[in-house]
Amino acid sequence: MVTKTESLKAFLGQVIHGDCLEIMRQVPDEAVDLVFADPPYNLQLQNELIRPNQTKVDAVDDDWDKFESFGDYDEFSLAWLGECHRLLKPNGTIWVIGTYHNVYRLGKHLQDLGFWILNDIVWVKDNPMPNFRGVRFTNAHEILIWAVKDKSRKDYTFNYKEMKELNKGKQMRSDWYFPLCTGRERLKDDSGKKLHNTQKPLALLERVIMASTKEGDLVFDPFCGTGTTGVAAKMYGRNYILVDNDERYVKAARHRIDEACHRAQRG
Amino acid sequence: MVTKTESLKAFLGQVIHGDCLEIMRQVPDEAVDLVFADPPYNLQLQNELIRPNQTKVDAVDDDWDKFESFGDYDEFSLAWLGECHRLLKPNGTIWVIGTYHNVYRLGKHLQDLGFWILNDIVWVKDNPMPNFRGVRFTNAHEILIWAVKDKSRKDYTFNYKEMKELNKGKQMRSDWYFPLCTGRERLKDDSGKKLHNTQKPLALLERVIMASTKEGDLVFDPFCGTGTTGVAAKMYGRNYILVDNDERYVKAARHRIDEACHRAQRG
């Protein structure tokens, strides 16, 4: 039988293909310094699309359908956030990123699970997608919530001085400005199309890692996608465990982290 | 007996002193075009905060911001948001402003009540209060959620062109930049101290009103404070009903709106 502690050692520095809940359950209590999570927010839509025999989706009573869908999303969110709470050290912190579709639900769940919010951060996009039909404001930002597991712990890691230096000698604020992930940084598949729909810019993850971890800390990412969190962790000498349930992303992430590592050794 | 419709007429253009739930219950169904709500934030401050120069920060310690628990806050929030849902027209919209202390809970409640989020807006503050102890990021923004009552209604008011003109010919984005409400705009009491701890800048309300109402629309504000919503509504020829449970604020709001009206006639 493999104990949780043995699993942990086998997981260190790995990109693991599998269901994040199943993997997380193999991680011991209070073993992780930082969680970064970029969860899916379109479960509702997926559910509606794959539901069989549902010929008139538009005719379904909206309120009931919405409640059902939000309920599923909440159940899923509470499950993985609850596991994150368990596997974090008491002074460990978690970052969750989302948009208005899901981030309000996630924020309330974080609070209900006992996490204590330290900040919310606005990632303002230099180059957002315009609102083509002109019926709303251009959605030009995403929100990150940063929270500590145990409210009473004041010794969470926040590298205040490094952040201040990064910001021209002034305190780093809650508004961050980065362009979307495009160009050479954006991973492509064999046919040249974007490999992942929501690849985050490396600069965003660099700031997260620099701000809230120390060298040698263990970073966990349950929805790693193309592994941006792993690249940032590796660059700054942090350990990591990444998980994704899509094998294409896992392969891409492994390759990408190796590349980043080799580039770092050469350069 | 006074019917709801008669109450409505008596309420138009008024700043009403009373419990917002009691007042709202006297408003007929689907009578309101826009709700703007700046509810208590449930800040849960732990200790007093001393600046580096040893002076004390004048923090929000008002009774109206005291709640026993998240549960109490949720119960209160669902009650007033539910009333807002009832009194809004199906294509009416609601704005709610908050910070990470409360806005995630409010956002989830909005969704659970059937509101459909159109945008979230980030008010980035030019001159926020610094983080004096250097233990977090400077909290430099607040969040506004904009939602329509009925998801299926696409005919909510959004003055796309006016917003575009305001933004130098480019689509108005979800990041808005305004300074805090200070100086002459900030209302003072007889002793010269700030009358309200959280007075919002008029420019913020002007943009809200300009973006999401037409001339003659009815705007409702259940936590009007010093009446910034009323001033903006009056300036742009919108009707309004404002409510606050603190008589000092109500008096100040009435006086302020009259002043603004007279200034407009003179100027």
Place this chain on the structure above:
DNA sequence: GTGTAGTTTGAATCCTACG
């Protein structure tokens, strides 16, 4: 009136080590 220096202040979940 003008320019400069000093003061005030803002929705804040704002410390740590030791006894």
Place this chain on the structure above:
DNA sequence: GCGTAGGATTCAAACTACA
């Protein structure tokens, strides 16, 4: 758990005082 001493900690804008 508590009390206390020690030590590190702030940005921009508006306002006031004064030359």
